[in-house]
Amino acid sequence: MRDRLRFVAVGGGLVALLGVALGIGALVGDPDETVDRGAHHAEATGAASGLSDSESGYRLVDLTAPTAPNQAGPLTFRIIGPDGEPVTRFTTQHEKKLHLIVVRSDATEFRHVHPGMDAAGVWSTDWTWAAPGSYRVFADFVPETTGEQKDLVLGRTVDVAGPVTLAPLPPPADTANVDGYQVARHGELTTRGGELRFTISRDGKPVTDLDPYLGANAHLVALRAGDLAYLHVHPETDGTRGPDVTFHAQAPSADDYRLYLDFSHGGAVHTAEFTASATGSEKLTGPSTSGSGGHTGGGHR
Numbered sequence: 001m002r003d004r005l006r007f008v009a010v011g012g013g014l015v016a017l018l019g020v021a022l023g024i025g026a027l028v029g030d031p032d033e034t035v036d037r038g039a040h041h042a043e044a045t046g047a048a049s050g051l052s053d054s055e056s057g058y059r060l061v062d063l064t065a066p067t068a069p070n071q072a073g074p075l076t077f078r079i080i081g082p083d084g085e086p087v088t089r090f091t092t093q094h095e096k097k098l099h100l101i102v103v104r105s106d107a108t109e110f111r112h113v114h115p116g117m118d119a120a121g122v123w124s125t126d127w128t129w130a131a132p133g134s135y136r137v138f139a140d141f142v143p144e145t146t147g148e149q150k151d152l153v154l155g156r157t158v159d160v161a162g163p164v165t166l167a168p169l170p171p172p173a174d175t176a177n178v179d180g181y182q183v184a185r186h187g188e189l190t191t192r193g194g195e196l197r198f199t200i201s202r203d204g205k206p207v208t209d210l211d212p213y214l215g216a217n218a219h220l221v222a223l224r225a226g227d228l229a230y231l232h233v234h235p236e237t238d239g240t241r242g243p244d245v246t247f248h249a250q251a252p253s254a255d256d257y258r259l260y261l262d263f264s265h266g267g268a269v270h271t272a273e274f275t276a277s278a279t280g281s282e283k284l285t286g287p288s289t290s291g292s293g294g295h296t297g298g299g300h301r
Contacts, residue, residue: 050138050153057082060139060154065127068161075100075115075127079139079154086121089144093151094214098123099140104133106166107223107258110271132162136228169225169256169275176272181207181265183272189222189257191280193250195236196220198261198272199243206243211264218245219262222276224255251278 053060059080066073079087079098090097100123102111108131115125129135138155174185182204186197198218200207210217217240222231229252235245251257259274 050155053154053156055152055154056150058087058143058152058154060156062122063137063156063158065137065158066129067159069129069132072126072128074124075137076122076124077137077139077156078121078123079141079143081143087143088117088119088121090117091142091144091149093142094216096214097141100125101138101140101221102135103223103228104131104135105228106133107169107225107228108167109133109135110221110223110260110273112219112221112262129160131164132160133164133166134159169258172256172275172277174274176261176274178272179268179270181270181272183261185259185274185276189249189251189259189276189278191251191254191278193248195246196249196259197244197246200245200263200265200272201243202265207265208240208242209265210242210245211267213262213264213269217241217263219260220247220249221260221262222249222251222257223260224251224253224257225275226255229253251280254278254280 061078061080063075063077065075081087093099096114097117098115100111100113100115102113103109109129113125115123117123123139135158136155137158138153140151140153142149142151176183176185180202182201184199184201186199187195189196198220200210213219216235216237218235220231220233220235223229231249231251233247233249235247238244238246245261245263255278257276257278259276261272261274262269263272264270
């Protein structure tokens, strides 16, 4: 069965920032925009979400974080519900109550972590920024309600002080190497939707014993290079543990994307990164720079 997928968009594009923090957890204003996300099931709709820190009466508030690179401290926030009170009851999705996704404006420094929540509804996780820049912070969750349950993605921006050097978008590629693993991508990303398949090997041998990761074999996030709009989707289930992991994905527009494939093997999570050019009729105009390289370890908790 295909799992549901979510679209998220980041305002501001990929712009250079020479930031100076204005206090702990300095924030950049979010656009005042309402998004009708509709239903998100197996088939992608191309709609974008995460454009604002509020949706359907829910708000992402009190976001604080360290303001300089290599400065350890907590990253904290709360979710406020339509009644104006902190939300403390969430529906488990993919084995977690809330998923926190953080990425810099040039699509580098990608992290997907899972903070803890206290009795007052304050979410927190230990945090250290690796580099200065403007970062988008997304809270992805399903509030526990008596009505129709709907996954929400709320986003805010954090500025980390210091001069910034943005990384260029690597050229499109069908293979990636990370931590001694080789990952091959098959299939095309299109606005019509279709399958993307990834084959994972190590030292030339297929990996057939992937660890379960959030209830699946892998995670895939696709960030649009122009504005960081992204598609977050879990793989289709076939009962195996590799080497192939298949996703159903639909790009919101015909543009360049940065793909992040998270998989776990031997007790460690690895991220293979690709650039892919989506085909289709609609195209977003704007800058196109993004990050490169794979990473492991600290980006996942």
